Amino acid sequence: MVEPSIGQILGRARLAAELTVEEVSAQTRVRVPIIHAVEDDDFSRCGGDFYARGHIRAIARAVDTDGDVLVARYDDAHGGSPAAARPVPIFEAERIRSERRRPNWTGAMVAAIVVVVAVIGFNLTSGKSRAPLAQAAVVPSATASPSAVASKPPAVPTASAVAAAPAGRVTLKISAESADTWLLVKDSTGKTVYQDNLAKGGSQTFTDPKELKIVLGNGGAAHVWVNGKDLGKAGTDGQVVNATYTPGDPQAG
Known part of the structure; x- marks a missing residue:
């Protein structure tokens, strides 16, 4: 059985939470076209890997699913996560x-x-x-x-x-x-x-x-x-x- 993609998981979780794309956009401040693209596994509209990870986490939080797991899958599919930036104390x-x-x-x-x-x-x-x-x-x-x-x-x-x-x-x-x-x-x-x-x-x-x-x-x-x-x-x-x-x-x- 083929494992569902990141976009499919987010889309199904949104439907299960009985939320529209517009409602998710209002909660996350992620634009509606970008949410549609992410649910279609098209991350090219996110503006880069950093923003794609942030959009995935924000949408996952709004639809009550595990964003860390989805970001890890995204990193596996896109060459791994970037080196952690050193905080500026x-x-x-x-x-x-x-x-x-x-x-x-x-x-x-x-x-x-x-x-x-x-x-x-x-x-x-x-x-x-x-x-x-x-x-x-x-x-x-x-x-x-x-x-x-x-x-x-x-x-x-x-x-x-x-x-x-x-x-x-x-x-x-x-x-x-x-x-x-x-x-x-x-x-x-x-x-x-x-x-x-x-x-x-x-x-x-x-x-x-x-x-x-x-x-x-x-x-x-x-x-x-x-x-x-x-x-x-x-x-x-x-x-x-x-x-x-x-x-x-x-x-x-």
Whole structure:
């Protein structure tokens, strides 16, 4: 008897779970045409082996089947799994990118802090309670004052939003500078707060009281700021990076 293929197993599991392709797409954020292709054992639309493995795991999780077994079968059929990428721990951040002289951001950072202090003072005097930040909520980017950037536009996205984040929390900003990269972010409760491709030129900012864990599909494309500190590139081109960040100085862990 011929053993069912990866796509057949996923398709049968989806039907057994009484889920449509659209419902699986909504759960996994994998596009409908890609799910159809995977169920037909056509992995060419996944964008490479790394993304194919991620799609298989995500779809398997949604239809309640063993994704690790299916990924192992995929690796057997496609030349084996890649060598495990070495995680980039926080305490090695200094080795990733040595400190170098950068433009003076003091003016923009002070302006952002003054605005935050003014808003807090207004809320206190008017009797309005300030709504607490949700765990791992996305922090909107702040815009530097025209006087701070008129002389020379910054080469990278402003870090003022990170610098003005509340103390006692971990604040993480990731920008895809040179290419697209797949990004997964989990908060301190283990909840996935972001899982998608981050397009070149795009950025995301996250905050949590205790901890943020990330997985990057292309470390060389991602520029990272943690708790107001510029850590530079997360890794090398094509490197899969796993990292955990906590409040305080990222160099101190």
